[in-house]
Amino acid sequence: MEENKLQCSSVVDGNFEEVPRETVIQFKPPLYRQRYQFVKNLVEQHEPKKVADLGCGDTSLLRLLKVNPCIELLVGVDINEDKLRWRGDTLAPFMGDFLKPRDLNLTITLYHGSVVERDSRLLGFDLITCIELIEHLDSGDLARFPEVVFGYLSPSMIVISTPNSEFNPLFPSVTLRDSDHKFEWTRMEFQTWALYVANRYDYSVEFTGVGEPPAGAENVGYCTQIGIFRKNGGKAMESCVSEQHDQHVYKATMGLTMLPRLVLNFHPQAVLLPNPPKMLRLQVFTTSYPSLQQERFFKLVLVNEVSQQVESLRVSHLPRQKKQDGEWGDKPKDSKAPGPCFGPVFTEIEKAKIENSPKPFCVGDKFFVPLQRLLAYPKLNRLCANEEMMRSVIADSIPLSSDGSAVVADLRDYFDEQF
């Protein structure tokens, strides 16, 4: 939907400069990145749970946002289906996401379709972003846009960015920045439109931008102008959401194969979609992330953390033992030797809490760590509130003492003999 997104496909991994078009002006970091960073900062600041990006293009922004722990639902909508389909895979969870799951659930869904269609699945969002979108809409769509996004979807916050045409004279020989742009607005034009829309749908708006003008040309303003719209009176009302629930414009992928392809050309401009039918929006991709909210993964993480902690306590128990045995007499341990020292760093309060908890102990060749002790460690405490809960989750994975109050391990294992 914006000029840079296509260019970004010519270089791997989004790590590139804006392709110079005989321009003297170059932004660092590149302008598109500044726009994304702007949204990212906004998300960090406001911690929305449900975020949608309209005109998500190659899903770069979604990929940037998915690492944010507060987001639980992330939706992208674009008219270019091939791009969605083809980049969708990159949004799927990584192997590491299974090994270290997130705290909260996250679902990412991509829909194919026009952004000016009403779709109940986009109701009740905390944030909807339209980055470099509106300038691609023809006058008809632009007219419908406020009604759909502000009036119908009515999220708590909307971010709209669009080129500032006052900046354009600084580019050599540029009329419009992209051949698909239907218009580019001055600050005045954008703000007038924005204020009208905000007023009509009861939002307040605040203007800013990214892409500082060069020295001496400060009066032209930011290269990209941004409007942040906040709904007056807080969050979207649940009641009005349920009323309109049945309006599904997106369809599940299943139906897709049966329908003729709707978008036949790479170029949105060439697509003829006279009054698109209601079935237009199709879900092309969806994925859910493993998280601690899911019992299976919660158990996995807790069991691993417990094993890890027991193991660490066990090995730190060993050297003293060895010295007593005299087995390692030929390798004196020099405690003063300079060297790396790691492991978690605890605050004084945490230290005290650990010190005051029951200590691990040995009986024969078995090593016991009381669950109470484990709970004293911040990492485990964060996962698990009480002993009872810990016991019930780990009981069938980790050997426990007969009264269930401690984890039991063999004092020595195979690896100890290797060193």
Place this chain on the structure above:
Amino acid sequence: MSGRARARARGVARSSFKATEVGRTQASSLPTSVDLSNNEASSSSGFMGTSRISTNRKYEISSCDAGSTFMERGVKNKRDFMDLDICTREKLAHVRDCKTGSSGIPVKLVTNLFNLDFPQDWQLYQYHVTYLPDLASRRLRIALLYSHSKLSDKAKAFDGAMLFLSQKLEEKVTELSSETQRGETVKMTITLKRELPSSSPMCIQVFNIIFRKILKKLSMYQIGRNFYNPSEPMEIPQHKLSLWPGFAISVSYFESKLLFSADVSYKVLRNETVLEFMTALCHRTGLSCFTQTCEKQLIGLIVLTRYNNRTYRIDDIDWSVRPTHTFQKRDGTEITYVDYYKQQYDITISDLNQPVLVSLLKRKRYDNSEAQLAHLIPELCFLTGLTEQATSDFQLMKAVAEKMRLSPLGRQQRLARLVDDLQRNTNARFELETWGLHFGSQVSLTGRIVPSEKILMQDHICQPVSAADWSKDVRTCKILSAQSLNTWLILCSDRTEYVANSFLNCLRRVGDSMGFIVDYPKIIKVQETPAAFVRAVQQHVDPDVQLVMCILPSNQKTYYDSIKKYLSLDCPVPSQCVLARTLNKQGMMMSIATKIAMQMTCKLGGELWAVEIPLKSLMVVGIDVCKDALSKDVMVVGCVASVNPGITRWFSRCILQRTTTDVADCLKVFMTGALNKWYKYNHDLPARIIVYRAGVGDGQLKTLIEYEVPQLLSSVAESSSNASSRLSVIVVRKKCMPRFFTEMNRTVQNPPLGTVVDSEATRNEWYDFYLISQVAGRGTVSPTYYNVIYDDNGLKPDHMQRLTFKLCHLYYNWPGLISVPAPCQYARKLTFLVAQSIHKEPSLELASFLFYL
């Protein structure tokens, strides 16, 4: 048998998973697959972790565009297909018309192969696409082509240059034009290059790509070329492992048709970060030797970064850099690692004292610019694969095997579920249909069970109840021959002296009943350090000593290695190491003593049992190769040859060479030695030689045929002035895709021992067969695959198969059948000992003994 030896013997008998799924295959299982349509998908997000380092070293930074071609990307893939071009059967006159045997009882078998149905005249059309103006970005080229209306409803696979369609375009040359978002008009010229029949290798490659695409649609996670289901992990928390169940799939052309094969596979993932590993290691070793040990343990391992899903090899550890240090980003700004990961991935680094790992990035570009380094934070890197240490941990491997074990019924059910998913999932079915394919029925075929073998003892011929283990059947029988053990040593510590004595009593008792006379040894007490053991050996071994037994206090590798090294190189005397712990096992002393007695007999040159060999003058040879554990560029080649017609005595050589040289080069040295030995014992040369060659990787068949076979032939020819021995060369593979089940009593089971399959699941171009010669217990048996690549002997397929089966009975470390012919297993054992412990060519004085058992 010592604990160590037992672990290995078991590994031998049932650890097919060891090499395939658990071993350090991680490095090769990076996403290297050719995925024509979804390319780049796996390598997209986050350039980072690979940040530039703010030192004064110069690193060339590039935005390396992956513009390589289909062929280049598919190197690994290509290798698999390379073997397919080799047709060996047409040169073997006696099997040209028929390579199947006929003896034995027919048995109906179900396979893990599935028919793929498509129209008779089905073809694949290969096009070449050029762009004007030329576009450097592959991604852009693909995007432009994919979005063009002309191709949008066609099944296609495209890598940026080569396009495959299942329907022909109307014109031979099609001109299309598209506009980029920047408004440039790009002309695309699509030219028909070839029409490929369904059996062509290129077509098979495309089929594989199609199926990979389909499996992705079933929400499976692709790692390497296999597909896993991460939502149903199995955990082994005590070893910090997760197992993901999944499938290895492939499409290949078998005897007469294209078949889809699927086998259950597991991905072993480690729930352990490098930092956790380091912390634990630090506790174990103490600080003084920590950095050194840590580097030794970690360098060379592959790690997975959790934030961008990439894998890196650890090439170094930089102890001077901390997460709080800064590095230079590509835009020139300086940022600390802590801030960088917070900003980029919202990850908080908790340990600020950790060092950084250094990885040398592989260049994707062809220019010779300087290598790029990446700094990685240990806390954010997961270990992958199992270390050698882990694979030698019997408990761990047992736990993994336990989890992975799947009965034939369980396996069949998983397959059925996969097939069901493939057929039900609309997306998957649609994809197949657009290509004109239909997923067909499971293939069943007829195998044969070859007759069981009798075991020949000294004065008794025994028909074992089960060929899997005849130890009970021969308990009262005398072994074929044994040297009596008169002068020998036992080394033990104070603590273990008691068990040493009680063990000695047992050993003498069982030796007596076997016909192996054991005199009292000299018992030497030593301190519990590896050095003390070696010193004692040095002091007490004189030329009269026949054997040294060491009772080891722990399984620390240095004990075993230093003793074996000294007694195989400097002072060649057979040795027997036993863990004290093994001898302490209550109630098992007799069976342990029996096993050790058998091993000792062999090490002294004795013979345990034989099977009937109908060929009168036959030498069998086993060859295996593996990499040296210390220096990875050294290859250990182990060769073993039988030196008597009964195939009970063996000659061995183990040769170390640079990996760059061909294995063939040392074969001559070995063959000449083996033939001399044979001549010495038999006063003639063998009429027939059959070589079993193991350790052959994908794509090496050509080298074998072009270099190794001629080398073997020439050394055989040179050894004799008149008619030389006739030679056969058979490639032995324990890893193969097909699995076979019998349907019995409405359930599926493993086929009986001695089942041979030589039709349908074999390949038309080869003289090949499958043989089941091992028991899988509760798991599913994997057949061993034999490919006869050279055959002067002209034995009937029946005879070749039966002879191979007979040889599987002759491994003296296990009184039962094993999965490969004994010479292969001896060669494997020998290379393992040398590669792990000795690292040098063992003394030739030991060449006639099975000292490596």
